[in-house]
Amino acid sequence: MANIKDVAQMAGVSVATVSRVLNHHPYVSEDKKAAVLRAMEQANYNRNINAVHLSKGQTNLIGVVVPFSNHPYFGLLIEGIANEALRQNYKLVLFQTNYETDRELEALAMLKDKQIDALIICSRISPWHLIEEYLSYGPIVVCENTRGTNVSSTFVDHYGSFFQALEYLHSKGYRKIGYCLGREMGANSDLRRTAYQDFLQKYKLAFNPNFVFYNCFNFEDGEHVLNRITEMESPPAALLISSDQVAAGILTCCKVRDMAVPDQLALLGFDNQPIAKIMNITTLEIPLVEIGRKLFAQAIEEGISSQEEIAVKLIERQTV
Amino acid sequence: MANIKDVAQMAGVSVATVSRVLNHHPYVSEDKKAAVLRAMEQANYNRNINAVHLSKGQTNLIGVVVPFSNHPYFGLLIEGIANEALRQNYKLVLFQTNYETDRELEALAMLKDKQIDALIICSRISPWHLIEEYLSYGPIVVCENTRGTNVSSTFVDHYGSFFQALEYLHSKGYRKIGYCLGREMGANSDLRRTAYQDFLQKYKLAFNPNFVFYNCFNFEDGEHVLNRITEMESPPAALLISSDQVAAGILTCCKVRDMAVPDQLALLGFDNQPIAKIMNITTLEIPLVEIGRKLFAQAIEEGISSQEEIAVKLIERQTV
DNA sequence: TCTTGCTCTGAAACGCGTTTCATAAACTAA
DNA sequence: TTAGTTTATGAAACGCGTTTCAGAGCAAGA
Structure with a gap:
């Protein structure tokens, strides 16, 4: 396998020049550049990415921690990050x-080993102090309010948006209001509670x-709630x-059981996922793809740290 | 940041000895080993993983290509691989x-760049000749019959198992038999057709x-079929x-619409996913986790290539 | 006593691209 | 014309762990 030295020799230039061509x-000069490109072609040269990583001290790999990649919430977040x-x-x-x-520790270990340049944690299980220990090894970006720290984050004001949603239901005349969450523990659940x-x-x-329902993650969990x-x-x-x-899931069950929505039961969702639009579910839009983009940008942003709060938007449809 | 040289100096040994300690x-000798460990502790030494990768010429990273990670089929496969x-x-x-x-090309490019040691393709979209071009850069393992080539694979005999399933339905007296597939195109679909x-x-x-239904991937697609x-x-x-x-999904819809299963419509699934057990669906078990394990083993197996055919097993429950 | 074969250790080569520094040439502005 | 830039290029240092090779010391077997 040819290396940069071989190419340099073939093209009659120094390795530095080859490296310059490689990195644009x-x-x-045009003629040397052409000579280098020709030599690379001839030698079927392939840059050794590991040498690049060693030399640059970075891998252009970013870790993303999610609890489930199959859930639309995280799916959309990942989509934004991937874009x-x-x-x-x-x-x-x-x-x-x-x-x-x-599994979370594995990711942190890879950050420590510099096998990834930064880590985006979309939802964590580890206590905060454990995460903090790894901050010195590389940027960690999270989805929760980190104001006052030097950790970057993009997050939704879950307290505020939950309160806003409750106020909206209240303004519509509802007094007996229940709520469904995912994990019972977790920073966001605490805020909402x-x-x-x-x-x-x-x-x-x-x-x-x-009136409180936990472990509501997926479509099928709606049935348990309605039961x-x-x-x-x-x-x-x-x-x-x-x-x-x-x-x-709840709405589907309601239809099956001939329960009128919103008359017998009003539903106010979160996220504004595609399914909410299709099924005409009133919801608070969380721009997950956009949040994903920002998280990524923060992960690779040099030096500074930033905290960005994302606004949610009420989308009125037909379930409230 | 301390490197192996610093540690060697502190411990009064050569870098080779430190490397030996690192790699067990x-x-x-016990005393030198202790000295090295002490020095590493003191210097807060962290091995530079990129230097290791460069030196070894491998990264201990294996690429896994799936169309959707959120689908239980691939989820189980990934589980096996990850284990x-x-x-x-x-x-x-x-x-x-x-x-x-x-996206598939990205994965192949990473193999070419040796950023991953091998690539497991669980389901491909690219034509075979394109995959073949990358074989010289590193091992590629796939989930389809590659007998006669030097590509490793673990696969189900989709032709045989589909035929077997049809025979079973036939033996139970069914004559009007339809089928549901995922992609219309794709090697497996061809075999089944x-x-x-x-x-x-x-x-x-x-x-x-x-009687032919395509684009059946998820629970919700069952509704379309039944419609x-x-x-x-x-x-x-x-x-x-x-x-x-x-x-x-189909069974759930049947229940809602008071359609008797199997009397009005018999259902024979594939995979034996957890949900099949819960819902008592007759199915052909495909040991996906086990297949995942084998795929991984093949990916890192040196030199040789192997092809392994996996047997499916009929699990009789209550939908046929 | 002499091989033979472990055990243990270090020097040096190796993997390979990037980047800094020095230098030279070419060009621009005063 | 002189001073100051900008362009272009190469030598050498740098990032850092692994592995081979050579050799020393020691024990067991002949």
Whole structure:
């Protein structure tokens, strides 16, 4: 396998000049450039990427940590990240953690080893102090409010948007409001729970633990929710659902059971996923693809750190 | 950042000895080994992985090409691959192609650049001759019959298993049999189509183009299938469905519409995914996790190439 | 006692592209 | 014409761990 030295010799130039041609450096005369290109062609030259990595001290690989890559929420996020990665000539290494600590640690270890230039954590399971330990090895970008730290992030104000959603339902006359979340634990869930409590307090509404549904991730989880609701003597009149996917599942079940939406049960989703549009679900749009783009940009941004809060937008359709 | 030289100096040994300690070479005396470990600790030494890659000429990274990582079929395959990768201390780079040629080419380019040691293609879109061009750069392992070539593969005899499934339905008395596939094009679809034609011929059954359903990938695609079937004057009595996921979707719809399974419509799935067990779907088990393991083993197996055919197993449950 | 064969260690070569520094030539502005 | 840029190019240093080769020391077997 020919290397840069061979090519240099064949073209009658120094390796530095070959390197310049390889990297499109402007200061190379046309004739030498042509000679180098010819030599590369002849020798069937292939740049040794590992030598480049060693020399540059970077790999153009960015790690992305997600709990599930199959979920539309993360799917859209990944899409945004991948778009930007392509544009900037980076590749992605995907870590699907299933919320297992070890998988997350693997990703952090790769950052430490400089096998990836930066790490984007879309949703974490590890405690924050553990993440912090790895900050010195390379940029880590997350999806939660990191204001006051030097960690970059792009995030949604989950407290504010949840509160906003509750206010909207309240303004529509709903008083018995329940909500569906994914994980019971986790930074975002905490924020939403707090928003809910504060909302109840504001309007002097009583807390009903039956109105809280956890482990709502996918379409099929909607059925479980509706099963519980139909068994209740005093069911909620509206549901705030942290994922359109689940909202769609609930809505589908409602149709099957001839439950009128929104009259018997109002549904307010989150994300504005494609399925929400198709099924006419009222939702709070979260521009996930755009968030993905920003996360990537932050991952490769040099020196500085930045925190960006993303606004959500209410999309009124027919389920509230 | 300390390097191996610094550590060697601190420990009073040569870099070779430090390298031996790092790589658990047996011939290092206990005291020197201890000294090296102490020095590494003190210097907060971190091995530069890119230097290792350059030196070894490999990266311990294996590329995995799938069309969708969110589909249970590929999810299980990936699980098997990932298990084995973990065991053998390799990392995976996942390429989700969405069946776009460019994404597949990206993966092949990384193989060419030796940024990955091998490539596992779970389902391809590129023509075979294009894949072949990259064989000289590193091992490529695929999921289709490559007997007679020097390409390693682990595959299911799709012709045989489809035929077997059709025979089973026939033996149960079904004559009007339809089938659902994913892609219309693709090596596996061709095989299955041929099996179907041959089956019809064998039993002198007429071909009905309405009994063929394409683009059946996910749970929700089951609804489309059933919609078409309910509109037919002369619907199929049994369906052979190339994914349990779709079979589950169809079965769910049947329940909603009070259609008796298998009396009004028999369903025979493929894969034996978890959902098939839960929903009691008769299916042909494909040991996807096991196939994943084998694919990975083949990817890192030195020198030789091997082709392994995997047997499927009929699991009789309650939908036929 | 002499081989033979381990065990242990270090020097040096190797993998290979990037980048800095020095230098020379060519050009521009004063 | 002189000073100051800009363009162009090569030598050499740099990033850093692995591996081969040679040799020393020591023990077991002949």
